[in-house]
Amino acid sequence: MIKVDIVLAGFGNLGRAFAGLLLEKHHILVKRYGLDLRLRAIFRSCGGLKLKSPAAVGGLLKGKTRPAGKPCPWDPEVRLSASLVRGARGVFVACTTSDGRTGEPGLEHIRLGLSRGWHVVTADKSPLVAGFEELRRSAGKKGLTLGFSAAAGAALPALDVALGSLAGADITAVEGILNGTTNYILTRMREGADFDGALGEAQARGIAEPDPSRDIEGRDTAVKLLLIANAAMGLELRLEEIEIEPMTGVSPEDLLSADKKGEALKYLGRVERNAGKIRAEVKVRAIPPAHPLFAVNGTNKGITFLTDTMGAVTVTGGQSDPRGAAAALLKDIINIYRR
Amino acid sequence: MIKVDIVLAGFGNLGRAFAGLLLEKHHILVKRYGLDLRLRAIFRSCGGLKLKSPAAVGGLLKGKTRPAGKPCPWDPEVRLSASLVRGARGVFVACTTSDGRTGEPGLEHIRLGLSRGWHVVTADKSPLVAGFEELRRSAGKKGLTLGFSAAAGAALPALDVALGSLAGADITAVEGILNGTTNYILTRMREGADFDGALGEAQARGIAEPDPSRDIEGRDTAVKLLLIANAAMGLELRLEEIEIEPMTGVSPEDLLSADKKGEALKYLGRVERNAGKIRAEVKVRAIPPAHPLFAVNGTNKGITFLTDTMGAVTVTGGQSDPRGAAAALLKDIINIYRR
Numbered sequence: 001m002i003k004v005d006i007v008l009a010g011f012g013n014l015g016r017a018f019a020g021l022l023l024e025k026h027h028i029l030v031k032r033y034g035l036d037l038r039l040r041a042i043f044r045s046c047g048g049l050k051l052k053s054p055a056a057v058g059g060l061l062k063g064k065t066r067p068a069g070k071p072c073p074w075d076p077e078v079r080l081s082a083s084l085v086r087g088a089r090g091v092f093v094a095c096t097t098s099d100g101r102t103g104e105p106g107l108e109h110i111r112l113g114l115s116r117g118w119h120v121v122t123a124d125k126s127p128l129v130a131g132f133e134e135l136r137r138s139a140g141k142k143g144l145t146l147g148f149s150a151a152a153g154a155a156l157p158a159l160d161v162a163l164g165s166l167a168g169a170d171i172t173a174v175e176g177i178l179n180g181t182t183n184y185i186l187t188r189m190r191e192g193a194d195f196d197g198a199l200g201e202a203q204a205r206g207i208a209e210p211d212p213s214r215d216i217e218g219r220d221t222a223v224k225l226l227l228i229a230n231a232a233m234g235l236e237l238r239l240e241e242i243e244i245e246p247m248t249g250v251s252p253e254d255l256l257s258a259d260k261k262g263e264a265l266k267y268l269g270r271v272e273r274n275a276g277k278i279r280a281e282v283k284v285r286a287i288p289p290a291h292p293l294f295a296v297n298g299t300n301k302g303i304t305f306l307t308d309t310m311g312a313v314t315v316t317g318g319q320s321d322p323r324g325a326a327a328a329l330l331k332d333i334i335n336i337y338r339r
Numbered sequence: 340m341i342k343v344d345i346v347l348a349g350f351g352n353l354g355r356a357f358a359g360l361l362l363e364k365h366h367i368l369v370k371r372y373g374l375d376l377r378l379r380a381i382f383r384s385c386g387g388l389k390l391k392s393p394a395a396v397g398g399l400l401k402g403k404t405r406p407a408g409k410p411c412p413w414d415p416e417v418r419l420s421a422s423l424v425r426g427a428r429g430v431f432v433a434c435t436t437s438d439g440r441t442g443e444p445g446l447e448h449i450r451l452g453l454s455r456g457w458h459v460v461t462a463d464k465s466p467l468v469a470g471f472e473e474l475r476r477s478a479g480k481k482g483l484t485l486g487f488s489a490a491a492g493a494a495l496p497a498l499d500v501a502l503g504s505l506a507g508a509d510i511t512a513v514e515g516i517l518n519g520t521t522n523y524i525l526t527r528m529r530e531g532a533d534f535d536g537a538l539g540e541a542q543a544r545g546i547a548e549p550d551p552s553r554d555i556e557g558r559d560t561a562v563k564l565l566l567i568a569n570a571a572m573g574l575e576l577r578l579e580e581i582e583i584e585p586m587t588g589v590s591p592e593d594l595l596s597a598d599k600k601g602e603a604l605k606y607l608g609r610v611e612r613n614a615g616k617i618r619a620e621v622k623v624r625a626i627p628p629a630h631p632l633f634a635v636n637g638t639n640k641g642i643t644f645l646t647d648t649m650g651a652v653t654v655t656g657g658q659s660d661p662r663g664a665a666a667a668l669l670k671d672i673i674n675i676y677r678r
Contacts, residue, residue, distance in 0.1 A: 331508075
């Protein structure tokens with residue numbers, strides 16, 4: 001039995017789903033993997049909370065984070081830096097949402113975790129975009145793992161397949177439908193809705209954010225593509241090297257024309273290596289029925305890897321909600337200790 | 340740098356593809372994974388061959404296995420048992436084709452490898468069907484790996500996804516198109532061919548064996564399903580517990596009726612757990628366009644895992660030839676040493 005301390009930053013939908021999953025799966029993790037994962041502390045921007053027992057999380061999850069009439073449980077004096085005890089080799093789980101440009105506060109948190117000798121598992125994309133090479137090297141030097149499945153596809157196992165299942169193969173191209181909101185919009189438009197109608201519907205169903213610009217302008221797809229392609233193809237591609245076309249320009253004529261040929265419009269992120277040159281783009285493309293992502297509809301995602309020895313390998317599906325992303329965090333933790 | 344001795348049994352299409360891949364990838368494996376894989380000996384039923392250098396394999400692969408006018412290089416006095424040096428912790432790679440009922444000679448070879456302290460990576464299904472639990476326990480006790488990706492989907496990464504990407508999730512059902520020959524036949528029948536015509540075509544193109552019974556009667560699908568489902572769902576299912584319907588019974592009427600509903604006929608292996616009861620079957624089923632395996636056509640394969648936390652995750656594709664299977668063997672070897 002391996003006892004592992006867990007410290008969690010971020011207690012929004014994802015942080016709560018992750019804490020809940022730890023409780024729900026505790027018994028099976030002990031039995032199946034010999035892993036006793038113990039959530040020791042949780043941090044939010046307003047303060048921290050040390051947990052004396054797993055049951056304490058249960059109470060926190062049942063009620064609101066601040067039960068009516070009770071004092072706020074989050075204590076600004078309980079600090080992340082004090083919880084990440086040097087050399088404890090637990091796992092620091094980052095569920096914060098950081099600034100898209102600076103990667104903060106996540107970047108600082110992850111640096112702290114690694115410098116204290118903790119493995120890091122993160123769902124926060126921005127720190128990885130801002131400082132992936134630095135963080136990867138820092139983890140590598142100390143023999144620590146930096147797990148980021150939850151940031152790069154969540155329950156869609158893009159990174160595992162690229163790094164594990166295709167080990168030894170050269171990945172010559174990566175192509176993916178990596179954003180559920182825009183795929184939903186295109187699916188509904190193909191069924192007859194116009195852009196504004198499909199977007200409004202996605203917002204009403206909680207699929208799209210009130211401000212959908214990150215999705216429909218392509219930044220979300222580009223960031224996931226960057227993380228996956230850099231890891232899978234051994235690149236050091238930067239965000240500004242990806243040619244991004246917003247998907248807002250799709251016209252009814254485009255749809256009609258694709259439909260006539262039996263093709264489907266998909267908002268694809270694609271990185272390919274051709275004669276040593278890298279080309280990276282995010283744009284709406286028409287793909288034929290034989291394309292492995294042709295039937296990936298609605299909020300589903302999918303990714304195809306082209307290789308030199310294994311042909312084209314495609315992964316699709318994966319629950320795209322906080323529970324699915326929490327399961328991806330948990331998977332990364334299990335895989336740290338599995339061998 | 341880790342130096343790893345490799346001993347190979349079997350030198351047919353797959354064994355040769357594997358030996359060739361080791362040569363081709365030697366440089367990249369050193370650079371990317373710090374792995375120096377050294378093929379030390381090869382065994383066939385007629386004898387063994389010790390290799391003094393990697394170049395020796397090159398010569399063997401270029402010519403016939405017995406160059407005209409030269410003495411046979413395979414020496415019956417060179418024995419597998421002498422090459423698997425006790426405690427060397429190299430990798431024994433099994434590319435033989437064993438008897439479907441007894442699992443021999445592969446079972447004896449794999450037992451020997453494990454007992455001598457060698458990791459085992461195998462493409463040979465029959466020994467796993469005959470003795471999986473025994474072999475798994477024997478490997479586990481000694482801290483050795485028994486890799487069998489190449490036997491359970493080859494370049495389609497079914498096992499990695501089940502064991503790695505879905506770690507922590509409960510897999511409630513596994514459903515797959517696991518045989519390329521029968522999927523090709525059904526695809527061609529949907530396009531208008533009759534069964535005999537489609538089968539003849541598959542044989543002419545080298546997709547189907549001269550004796551296609553293992554494929555069309557469902558045993559090949561059942562065996563792969565067994566290996567994947569047992570590993571993925573933690574079962575100890577036996578082959579005789581799988582209800583197998585040959586796919587030869589598909590009629591033009593079945594195809595017509597499916598087509599009318601916009602459905603496709605697929606030869607599916609399926610294991611599901613329902614209220615604690617396991618149900619396992621191989622049969623032709625009609626699936627709707629929204630099914631993630633709907634568009635898996637021709638010789639392509641695919642597998643869907645249903646889970647409690649990550650939804651449905653599907654993998655499709657993977658090159659289905661000796662090179663793809665050899666790449667799966669190599670992948671298993673890399674992953675033994677990667678952490």
